[in-house]
Amino acid sequence: MNTLIVFAHPEPKSFNGALRDAATEALGRGGHAVRVADLYAQGFCSEAGRGDFASAKDPDYLAVMREQAHAWKTNGFAPDITRAIEDIRWAELVIVQCPMWWFGPPAIVKGWMDRVFVPGFTYGRGKWFESGGLAGKRALLSMTADGTNSSYAWRGRYGDLENLLWPVLLSLRFVGFDVMKPHFSPEVSKSDDQRKALIADYVRRLDALGGETPMFFHAEGDYDENDTLKPEVKARTVAQRD
Numbered sequence: 141m142n143t144l145i146v147f148a149h150p151e152p153k154s155f156n157g158a159l160r161d162a163a164t165e166a167l168g169r170g171g172h173a174v175r176v177a178d179l180y181a182q183g184f185c186s187e188a189g190r191g192d193f194a195s196a197k198d199p200d201y202l203a204v205m206r207e208q209a210h211a212w213k214t215n216g217f218a219p220d221i222t223r224a225i226e227d228i229r230w231a232e233l234v235i236v237q238c239p240m241w242w243f244g245p246p247a248i249v250k251g252w253m254d255r256v257f258v259p260g261f262t263y264g265r266g267k268w269f270e271s272g273g274l275a276g277k278r279a280l281l282s283m284t285a286d287g288t289n290s291s292y293a294w295r296g297r298y299g300d301l302e303n304l305l306w307p308v309l310l311s312l313r314f315v316g317f318d319v320m321k322p323h324f325s326p327e328v329s330k331s332d333d334q335r336k337a338l339i340a341d342y343v344r345r346l347d348a349l350g351g352e353t354p355m356f357f358h359a360e361g362d363y364d365e366n367d368t369l370k371p372e373v374k375a376r377t378v379a380q381r382d
């Protein structure tokens with residue numbers, strides 16, 4: 141399986157870097173091809189803007205979605221976006237490796253989504269969720285944190301992890317990915333032993349990932365014309381309630 145690791149940490153020698161290396165090694169051992177997109181090292185821009193496009197459909201008013209759709213049709217993206225799109229097209233599994241910064245991923249990950257998950261490529265004209273442009277690919281968010289596991293639970297100090305990460309997980313599903321349960325490495329700064337154990341846990345998870353069922357998201361047929369779950373459908377995701 142072609143695996144893209146989107147690495148979003150400014151320090152290559154960080155613990156996130158160690159997880160990136162452990163994944164590269166484990167996946168390689170399993171016969172998978174691995175590419176690393178190191179967003180900070182590439183100088184990936186995290187802000188959408190005019191610079192994303194080689195030409196302007198409307199030079200007087202920047203409607204980002206419209207310019208993205210135009211650039212998709214005309215092959216007119218900035219080089220960092222073109223490269224990121226090419227990496228995703230190549231990949232069957234996309235791993236986003238990043239620290240938890242203020243209860244979400246660093247801004248560069250959001251910028252990667254803002255600038256790369258463009259209409260035409262990932263969604264639009266009836267393409268979204270299970271029929272999104274990236275359908276058939278898997279995505280795994282691997283995130284490190286200093287907080288404890290129990291603090292990221294429903295009754296924990298910070299609340300449930302998947303609920304916190306819902307905007308990212310939902311976006312990954314919106315564009316079509318089969319989204320795997322996030323991989324969470326807590327208490328990273330506690331000790332060397334903790335870090336060793338976390339690396340071992342992650343490698344075990346990756347070795348078994350092929351047999352895992354992706355997270356549940358409601359399918360198109362579960363919704364009515366108001367974008368609401370049909371009365372007979374029970375809400376089953378972490379962010380929807382009956």
Ligand SMILES: Cc1cc2nc3c(=O)[nH]c(=O)nc-3n(C[C@H](O)[C@H](O)[C@H](O)COP(=O)(O)O)c2cc1C
Binds near residue numbers: 157240244328
């Ligand atoms: C800007 C910033 C924000 C952070 N926010 C959180 C947070 O919301 N929750 C948490 O548990 N840890 C938080 N941390 C701690 C980092 O998640 C932790 O240091 C990192 O995951 C360790 O991995 P590293 O050694 O690869 O950097 C934050 C750290 C920084 C620098």
